[in-house]
Amino acid sequence: MKKFVHAPLSLGMAFSLLFGLSGLPSHGYAAGNDLLLNPEIISGSTDRTDSGAAALNLGDNLIANPGFEDNLASWTNWGNTSSVTSPAFAGAKAARIASGEGGAGQIIPGIPSGTTYVLSGHGSVSAGTDTAIVGVDCLDANNNVLAKNTLRFNQTLYEFKSTAFTTVPGTAKLQVYIYKNADSGANAFLDDLSLKARSGVQAINKDVKAMWVWQETTSVLEDSAERSTLFQFAQDKGVNVLLLAINKTHLTTYNSQLKQFISQAHAKGIRVEAVSGEIDWGLTDKHSVGLERITDVITFNGSAASNEKFDGVHQDIEVYRNKTLWNDNKALVMEQALAYIDKAKALMSGTGMTYAQDIPRWYDGPEYTVTYNSVDKGFYKHLIDRLDWVGLMDYTDRYSDGQWQAVRDAQSEIDYAAQVGKKITVGLETIDPVTAGGDSVTFYEEGLDDLDRALAAIKAHYDGHAGFGGVAVHSYGKQKGNAYYSLPVKAVNHY
Numbered sequence: 001m002k003k004f005v006h007a008p009l010s011l012g013m014a015f016s017l018l019f020g021l022s023g024l025p026s027h028g029y030a031a032g033n034d035l036l037l038n039p040e041i042i043s044g045s046t047d048r049t050d051s052g053a054a055a056l057n058l059g060d061n062l063i064a065n066p067g068f069e070d071n072l073a074s075w076t077n078w079g080n081t082s083s084v085t086s087p088a089f090a091g092a093k094a095a096r097i098a099s100g101e102g103g104a105g106q107i108i109p110g111i112p113s114g115t116t117y118v119l120s121g122h123g124s125v126s127a128g129t130d131t132a133i134v135g136v137d138c139l140d141a142n143n144n145v146l147a148k149n150t151l152r153f154n155q156t157l158y159e160f161k162s163t164a165f166t167t168v169p170g171t172a173k174l175q176v177y178i179y180k181n182a183d184s185g186a187n188a189f190l191d192d193l194s195l196k197a198r199s200g201v202q203a204i205n206k207d208v209k210a211m212w213v214w215q216e217t218t219s220v221l222e223d224s225a226e227r228s229t230l231f232q233f234a235q236d237k238g239v240n241v242l243l244l245a246i247n248k249t250h251l252t253t254y255n256s257q258l259k260q261f262i263s264q265a266h267a268k269g270i271r272v273e274a275v276s277g278e279i280d281w282g283l284t285d286k287h288s289v290g291l292e293r294i295t296d297v298i299t300f301n302g303s304a305a306s307n308e309k310f311d312g313v314h315q316d317i318e319v320y321r322n323k324t325l326w327n328d329n330k331a332l333v334m335e336q337a338l339a340y341i342d343k344a345k346a347l348m349s350g351t352g353m354t355y356a357q358d359i360p361r362w363y364d365g366p367e368y369t370v371t372y373n374s375v376d377k378g379f380y381k382h383l384i385d386r387l388d389w390v391g392l393m394d395y396t397d398r399y400s401d402g403q404w405q406a407v408r409d410a411q412s413e414i415d416y417a418a419q420v421g422k423k424i425t426v427g428l429e430t431i432d433p434v435t436a437g438g439d440s441v442t443f444y445e446e447g448l449d450d451l452d453r454a455l456a457a458i459k460a461h462y463d464g465h466a467g468f469g470g471v472a473v474h475s476y477g478k479q480k481g482n483a484y485y486s487l488p489v490k491a492v493n494h495y
Helices: 011-021 216-223 224-237 248-252 253-265 286-301 323-328 329-346 379-386 405-407 411-419 446-463
Strands: 003-005 046-049 076-080 081-084 094-097 102-108 116-125 133-139 143-155 159-166 173-180 188-197 207-215 241-245 271-276 312-315 354-360 367-373 377-380 389-392 422-429 468-474
Touching: 011 446, 076 081, 076 143, 081 389, 094 102, 102 216, 116 133, 116 173, 133 188, 143 188, 159 224, 173 188, 207 422, 216 224, 216 248, 216 253, 216 323, 224 253, 241 323, 241 468, 248 253, 248 286, 248 377, 253 271, 271 286, 286 312, 286 329, 312 329, 312 468, 323 329, 323 405, 329 354, 329 367, 329 379, 354 379, 377 379, 379 411, 389 411, 389 468, 405 446, 422 446
Parallel strands: 046 102, 207 241, 207 468, 241 271, 271 312, 312 354, 354 389, 389 422, 422 468
Antiparallel strands: 003 046, 076 102, 081 094, 094 188, 102 173, 116 159, 116 188, 133 143, 133 173, 367 377
């Protein structure tokens, strides 16, 4: 049985020892004695000890009371920290670090070296001049700091961030902490923290934050600086699934660069799926074209090491955009689109990859019912039945009656996915209104504040729902400067 040991430590001593001269934790390996943790601070964090070696199961959240629902139980208060009911991201409570320097920590024993963990959480501040921090230190048996990893939050709305790290040689414990320095005297809020040992890359579940990458594929394969920029942006935004647009040239001419890209993404805990698609691939006479692209990915994976393989095939086949045929005979188009998925799934059987497609939010309308293989049901239900997971293009920026429309519009798809054991990842749009097809479908004008507010609302509403597979943002858009990468914090606010 684990026991919890609490011992007092002065706030000034704790932070002067923890953060050294810099005032903030560093990234990566400790460099210099100013980053070594004095053993006294260990007595100032809740230390979970066992009569024997700790048994840590892969996938378990190692942080005790990660959402502060039990106030600060299992945490040692270093000062100025309390639990509050508002603003909370998930559940009823969150941690608040009030004006001035403060924080709290806990120690996790029995940690092996050479193991990869993912630290994640939600944070915000009451003024953008301050920074809220969630950190984890690798400690040796004598409580010396060997390495540090941090997440930093400086937005006034809750953001989700995550980072993967590998425990360095000599690691015996991890110290998890929340912290805010004095700065301008604002409050910091932290909630829904997680520290999990990682086995493989990100699975499709409620912790997913996916991002489509379209025009930038060639540049991130050719240019290491562009690649680093993408990975850093993904880490800053908490993105753990990259939906990477690929063509035959990427799979052949850039074969070695693509393998290196996937390997580097996997080392960061990021899932990578091969994205392709044209609107007519779902039509019978073009099935072979889409299936050929899947075959190309299967061939690529066949020559790749285990850490260099795509994790899935993700196709964007919006058959409703074949407007003449769609308007003339929707049922026929839907039947052909479903037949394509059956062929794709058969082709991918035994590859170890998932197969997903993107669907619009309005496929659940009663007018989109179709009989396929003698089964009469909504088109969206047929699709969810067949796909391993679904990217829901829930593209609306509307807000009314105290709720984002995107939350409401995802309900039927997520409910049905739960019934059949599937997952729906809810995507929002950020590209410019002209490209997107109108200002009501994109957060380009509203900016990051409203986008983050809507993403947080979706996650909070569907947290714990069996059919919920996280959120997604369309799209990276660095090359054209018209999407997520270039989004201002706040533009025209429609909230």
